[in-house]
Each structure stands twice: as structure tokens, then as C-alpha cells.
Amino acid sequence: MLGKDQSRDGVPTVCMGVSTVSDEALLAGLATGDPDATADFVRRFQSRVYGLAVTIVGDATAAEDVAQETFVRAWRHAGTYDVRRGAVSSWLLAIARNLALDRARLKRSQPVDPDVLASRLARQASTVHIDDAARIAEREQLRELVLGLPPQQRRALVLATYFGRTAKEIAELDGTPVGTVKTRIRDGLLKLRSRMEVEDGSV
Amino acid sequence: MGPSSPDCATIRDALPELALGIADGEQRARTLEHIAECSGCRRELEELSSLTDELFALAPEREPPPGFENRVLDRLAICQPRRRATWHRRVRRLAFAAAVPAVAAATALAMTISYSSDRKLASQYRAALHGAHGKYFQSARLHAGARPLTGIVFAYQGSPSWLFYVLHGRYRSGRYNEQVVTRSGRTVTLPPFRLINGTWGIATPVPVRDIAFVKLTSQRRGTAMTATLPVVER
Numbered sequence: 001m002l003g004k005d006q007s008r009d010g011v012p013t014v015c016m017g018v019s020t021v022s023d024e025a026l027l028a029g030l031a032t033g034d035p036d037a038t039a040d041f042v043r044r045f046q047s048r049v050y051g052l053a054v055t056i057v058g059d060a061t062a063a064e065d066v067a068q069e070t071f072v073r074a075w076r077h078a079g080t081y082d083v084r085r086g087a088v089s090s091w092l093l094a095i096a097r098n099l100a101l102d103r104a105r106l107k108r109s110q111p112v113d114p115d116v117l118a119s120r121l122a123r124q125a126s127t128v129h130i131d132d133a134a135r136i137a138e139r140e141q142l143r144e145l146v147l148g149l150p151p152q153q154r155r156a157l158v159l160a161t162y163f164g165r166t167a168k169e170i171a172e173l174d175g176t177p178v179g180t181v182k183t184r185i186r187d188g189l190l191k192l193r194s195r196m197e198v199e200d201g202s203v
Numbered sequence: 204m205g206p207s208s209p210d211c212a213t214i215r216d217a218l219p220e221l222a223l224g225i226a227d228g229e230q231r232a233r234t235l236e237h238i239a240e241c242s243g244c245r246r247e248l249e250e251l252s253s254l255t256d257e258l259f260a261l262a263p264e265r266e267p268p269p270g271f272e273n274r275v276l277d278r279l280a281i282c283q284p285r286r287r288a289t290w291h292r293r294v295r296r297l298a299f300a301a302a303v304p305a306v307a308a309a310t311a312l313a314m315t316i317s318y319s320s321d322r323k324l325a326s327q328y329r330a331a332l333h334g335a336h337g338k339y340f341q342s343a344r345l346h347a348g349a350r351p352l353t354g355i356v357f358a359y360q361g362s363p364s365w366l367f368y369v370l371h372g373r374y375r376s377g378r379y380n381e382q383v384v385t386r387s388g389r390t391v392t393l394p395p396f397r398l399i400n401g402t403w404g405i406a407t408p409v410p411v412r413d414i415a416f417v418k419l420t421s422q423r424r425g426t427a428m429t430a431t432l433p434v435v436e437r
Contacts, residue, residue, distance in 0.1 A: 035435065036338045036360070036412065042275050050267035052259060060268065067267055071275045090256035097259050098224070121261040142257055161258050166225045182220065189219040193254050 023088035031078035042071055048089065049096045055117065056100035056162055066103055070096040101164035114158040118146060138196075145192050153188035160185050210237055214244050222251035273329070337361030341411070343430040345370070345419065354401075356430045360411035367404040368419070370428075375401035378422040383407065386415045395422065 021037075026044065029037020049070050054063035073095050081091055121143050146154060159165040159173070167185060171178040214237045220226040221234050238245040332340065338360045345354040345368070354370035366383075381393040396403045407414070416431040 038279060039272065039276060039338065042272050046271055046275075047264040047266050048260070048262075050271070051265040052262040054265055055262040064267060064271065064274075067271070068275050068278060072278055075279050086253065086256060089260065090253070093256070093259045093262075094224075101224075120263060139257070139261065143261055146258070146261070157258075160220070160223045160225050161255065162262065164225060166227060167220060168227075182216070185223070186216060186219045189222070189251060189254065192258075193250065196254070 027078050027088050052096050053100045057103050062103055066100045069099050114155050118158050145195050149188050153184045156181055156184040157188040218248050218251055222255045335361040341433055343432050345428040345430040347426050347428040353428050356417055358411040363406040364411040365406045370401045380420045382418045383409050383414045384416050385413045
């Protein structure tokens with residue numbers, strides 16, 4: 001048995017805080033059905049998932065359904081998540097977005113005006129989950145760039161991103177040729193990318 | 204197929220829509236077929252996709268309605284019949300825990316056996332656990348060699364995790380050394396303690412879920428008692 005002196009020093013440091021566990025580790029726990037990891041996973045991502053769902057579908061009840069279903073899907077497919085294909089949060093938000101878009105398409109409605117939505121982007125975002133200051137700055141920068149796009153490009157991009165509208169649907173909605181809409185989406189996205197790269201200093 | 208292939212320019216025009224998930228089926232199939240062979244276009248799609256991921260993440264966060272987390276966990280439990288059964292078994296096993304207030308560090312426990320229905324019990328149990336970010340609460344009998352029962356250890360998996368001992372008979376007094384052995388086989392020695400009215404509690408640096416068994420050794424008599432903590436089924 002270890003002596004008294006070792007009783008304090010001999011206790012290795014054990015990480016007990018939830019926040020110290022990586023997203024990937026929590027997802028792995030979810031995949032194996034670990035009850036602690038599952039609860040932590042839900043707690044960590046619920047406001048982002050619900051936020052995206054409510055942005056897309058508009059009403060709270062439908063958004064909760066979507067958000068719940070997102071976690072059920074994540075749980076079902078957690079075993080197939082591949083870390084090389086991007087961050088856990090991106091993977092989860094992509095699930096949420098697809099489910100929300102399906103729901104929004106069913107309703108055939110456009111709950112929020114795309115211009116209003118663009119102005120709201122991330123403004124209310126809490127920073128609780130993003131402990132990396134650089135990422136916060138990057139996100140803010142991306143928001144500014146979206147707002148700074150020419151109005152028609154911004155509208156096409158917001159309709160495509162948050163409402164899942166295809167180029168054809170946007171063309172019909174706005175009475176614009178499909179080719180023009182495709183160009184707006186493409187130019188808008190490429191502009192965001194090149195400006196993000198410039199700001200990063202990577203170009 | 205290299206990036207200079209005549210197809211690449213056409214394909215690259217279509218990549219933004221693919222990254223946004225709004226490409227139609229035919230366009231999608233054609234593009235995917237191309238990028239399977241073309242690393243340049245594949246990289247381009249990856250870059251655009253990480254940008255669109257960032258765009259999705261710009262959606263403002265919002266706290267879901269109260270109880271959301273529990274509703275999700277309930278749904279996951281329904282999806283997984285075994286876990287539900289485990290939950291019920293666990294609740295029955297811990298029937299006495301219903302009235303136990305969760306405290307940050309164990310100093311004393313007042314227990315009342317409740318004969319509520321499982322449902323009510325489960326709800327009370329959750330509420331009690333909520334007090335200290337708890338995940339579950341369990342108990343195990345302490346044995347000293349062949350003696351069937353010398354006491355009970357209660358273990359709370361939460362933040363912090365804690366252990367609380369209730370010792371019987373002649374084991375009710377004295378000083379004890381305390382060790383926990385983790386499921387990976389590591390022995391961690393905790394500070395020795397003196398029993399107060401046959402009870403003692405400590406916040407443990409090792410999460411309860413990682414503890415395989417606990418061992419108490421009487422400093423005076425040298426008697427060792429152990430208790431094996433139940434594995435929480437996964």
C-alpha cells in the first residue's frame with residue numbers, strides 16, 4: 001500500500017470537466033452508447049443545432065422536432081463519422097440543415113426574408129462553445145463578408161445556404177435566368193473564399 | 204484526369220452548388236464521377252465545402268426549450284431497448300436514492316425509501332442527480348474476506364464524483380486507509396480518514412465510472428474491505 005505522503009502526490013491529475021473532452025471523443029462515446037458522453041454531446045451542441053433549425057424552419061415546434069431528429073440521426077450514424085471529413089460540429093450541422101430543409105420544403109414556405117436573415121447571421125451567437133478567439137474572429141469576419149456582398153449575390157447565396165433553394169427555384173422566385181442565379185451563387189461563394197484567404201494571409 | 208482536363212472548367216463551375224447541397228441529381232452524379240478521378244477538383248470541392256460548413260455555422264445559436272436534453276435522451280433510450288431496461292433496473296436497484304439530495308461533496312446523507320412508481324422515481328432521481336451534474340448513483344456492498352457484509356459504499360458519478368461509506372458493527376469506528384482501483388488497473392490512494400458515526404464521504408479525483416473497486420484498510424486491525432462497483436452498461 002502506498003504511504004500517506006504519496007496519498008496526495010500519488011493521485012494523478014484526472015480531467016473531470018466536460019469542456020476538456022474533445023468533440024471527437026464525445027462522438028465516439030455517443031457511438032458506443034456511453035450515457036455520460038451522450039448527455040454531454042447533446043448539451044454541447046444543442047444550442048447550435050436548435051439555432052440552425054429555427055433559422056431554417058422558422059417556428060419553435062418544428063425546430064425542436066428537427067433538432068431532436070438530428071441527435072437521433074447523429075447517434076445512429078456516429079459510428080460512420082470519419083474525422084478526415086471535417087469537424088464534428090460541421091457534420092452535425094449538415095445533418096441538422098438537411099433535416100430542416102426537408103421540413104421547410106414540406107411547408108413550401110420561406111419563413112424569413114433572406115435579407116433579414118443575412119443581417120441576423122451570428123449576431124446573437126454566443127461564444128460559450130467557441131473557446132478559440134481566432135475562430136470567433138474568423139466567424140465575425142465571414143459574417144461581415146457575407147453582409148458586404150452585392151445584394152443580389154447575397155440574396156442568392158442566403159437562399160441557397162439557409163433555405164436550400166436550388167438555382168432553378170431561386171430563378172423562378174426572382175424572375176431571373178437560371179444561368180444568372182448560378183453565376184451569382186458561384187461568384188458570391190468564391191468571393192467569400194478569396195477574401196477569407198486574403199485576410200488569413202494565406203494568399 | 205488532371206486539373207487541365209477540358210472537363211475541369213465545367214465541373215468547377217458546378218462545385219459551389221454541390222458544396223451547398225443544392226445541385227440536382229444529374230449534376231451531382233456527373234460531378235462526383237469526375238472528382239473521383241480528379242484530385243484538383245476534389246480539393247476544390249473540399250475547400251468550398253469547409254467554407255459552406257462555416258456559413259451554416261453562422262446561424263445564430265439559440266437555447267432550445269426547457270427539457271430538450273431529456274427529451275432527446277428519452278428518444279435515444281427508446282431507440283435502444285437494452286439501455287431502457289438497464290435504466291429501469293438501475294432505478295429499481297437504487298430505489299432508495301430517490302430522496303437523496305445531490306450534494307457537491309458528501310458530508311451526510313439522509314435517505315428515505317420511497318415506494319413511488321418507477322416513473323416518479325426516475326423523475327426524482329434525475330432531479331436529484333441534476334444537483335451536481337450527476338449521471339448516476341450506485342451502491343456496492345463492502346466485504347472483509349469471508350464476512351458477508353461490513354458496510355456499503357455509495358458512489359455518485361457527477362462533477363465532482365464522490366464516495367460515501369456506511370460501515371456496520373465493529374467497523375463503525377477507527378481510522379482507515381482508502382484506495383480505489385480503476386478499470387484500467389491503476390491504484391489511486393486517497394487520504395486516510397477517521398469514521399464519524401460509522402460514515403465517511405469524499406470527493407474522488409477519479410470519476411466513479413472509472414472505478415472498478417474500492418478498498419478500505421483498518422489502520423489498527425489491518426482488516427481490508429473491498430467493494431466492487433457495478434459496471435454501468437454501455
